[in-house]
Amino acid sequence: MEEVRTILLHRSVYQDNDEEADLLRTYLKEKKVFVVNLMSSPGAGKTTMLTSLINRIKNEVRVGVMEADIDSDVDAISIAKNTGVKSIQLHTNGMCHLDAGMTKCGLDAIDISDLDIVFLENVGNLVCPAEFDTGASIDVMILSIPEGDDKPLKYPLVFEKSSLVIINKIDTIKYFNFNMNKCVETIKRRNKNATIIPVSAKNGDGMDEVAKYFINKVKEFKE
Amino acid sequence: MHELGIVVHVVKQVEKLAKENNVKEVVELTLEVGEVSGVVKEYFVDAFEWAKKRTEYMKNTKLNFIIIQGISYCEDCKDTFPTTQYGKTCPKCGGGNTYLVTGRDVSIKDIKVV
Numbered sequence: 001m002e003e004v005r006t007i008l009l010h011r012s013v014y015q016d017n018d019e020e021a022d023l024l025r026t027y028l029k030e031k032k033v034f035v036v037n038l039m040s041s042p043g044a045g046k047t048t049m050l051t052s053l054i055n056r057i058k059n060e061v062r063v064g065v066m067e068a069d070i071d072s073d074v075d076a077i078s079i080a081k082n083t084g085v086k087s088i089q090l091h092t093n094g095m096c097h098l099d100a101g102m103t104k105c106g107l108d109a110i111d112i113s114d115l116d117i118v119f120l121e122n123v124g125n126l127v128c129p130a131e132f133d134t135g136a137s138i139d140v141m142i143l144s145i146p147e148g149d150d151k152p153l154k155y156p157l158v159f160e161k162s163s164l165v166i167i168n169k170i171d172t173i174k175y176f177n178f179n180m181n182k183c184v185e186t187i188k189r190r191n192k193n194a195t196i197i198p199v200s201a202k203n204g205d206g207m208d209e210v211a212k213y214f215i216n217k218v219k220e221f222k223e
Numbered sequence: 224m225h226e227l228g229i230v231v232h233v234v235k236q237v238e239k240l241a242k243e244n245n246v247k248e249v250v251e252l253t254l255e256v257g258e259v260s261g262v263v264k265e266y267f268v269d270a271f272e273w274a275k276k277r278t279e280y281m282k283n284t285k286l287n288f289i290i291i292q293g294i295s296y297c298e299d300c301k302d303t304f305p306t307t308q309y310g311k312t313c314p315k316c317g318g319g320n321t322y323l324v325t326g327r328d329v330s331i332k333d334i335k336v337v
Contacts, residue, residue, distance in 0.1 A: 002247070002337040003337070004250055004335050004336070004337055005246075005335070005336050005337070006333050006334070006335050006336075007240065007244060007333060007334050007335075007336060008332070008333045009240070009330075009331045009332065009333055009334070010255075010330060010331075010332060010333075011236070011330055011331050012328050012329070012330045013229055013232050013233050013236070013254075013328075013329040013330060013331065014232070014328070014329070016232065016235070016236060017232065097228055099228075099232075125225075127225050127261055128225045128228050131261070132228065156311075157261075157327075189311065189319045190311070
């Protein structure tokens, strides 16, 4: 009978990824490329919001987009066609989120040497993307009116991690029981430093403010 | 699906460790899973059973789960309370000036190897 040995670890499952993510952040700081990890549910309007945002900032900063999905390349094609900026599609092969290793592969593939800001459109999901650090410079989430004002209660982590919360589809607010004050209050309780900007990516309301936010962030980052 | 992502990370780390330590196989794996980590044990076990067939050292590994209680701290009362029962609201003062202390993490406690 062979002897059974015990190897003690007490090691967080996330630790390897967290270390990789920190390395990536240091690398991006050196390269002066600002990477935005964009999270939301499926259908919150990430691609529409990005298109509208990029068209407002592309003359001031050099933009790249990495679209992560389980499959298909509809988002990357749509971004490229509607904004003209460099975009690539990453496939997660069934995984529900991106991790730091996948992000680094994507950044190598898109070639960041001529970019100031890269938007990483994470897989549509409010749970896993928040748990795996991508190594991005900033986490941003999009909540949309039809999803309801209770989402910050149900998925607290993603709201706690995000520096900016964009509340999209405000043009539809009259059709839904969405209490904006209550929603803002719940987000602030979980994350008092969060910036919250209500927008309609479709008709452009609030989008100039979002554009200004990112332009300033890139400037601060490069200094 | 969420559990699958975590399983993949666990398997990757254990396989690496097994290789580094020149073991023949991993007999047992014990995880500490936080009550508010969002991991559903049944889903995790299913994903683990799927993943372990594709490994080198973990084909017969038995999986043990230790649940770590979710505990939050109220900064106003300077006291702790169970998170799953009260959420973000302190049961003593009713305030929301609280934060999670334990219970979010998933960690590998130890492995038994031959």
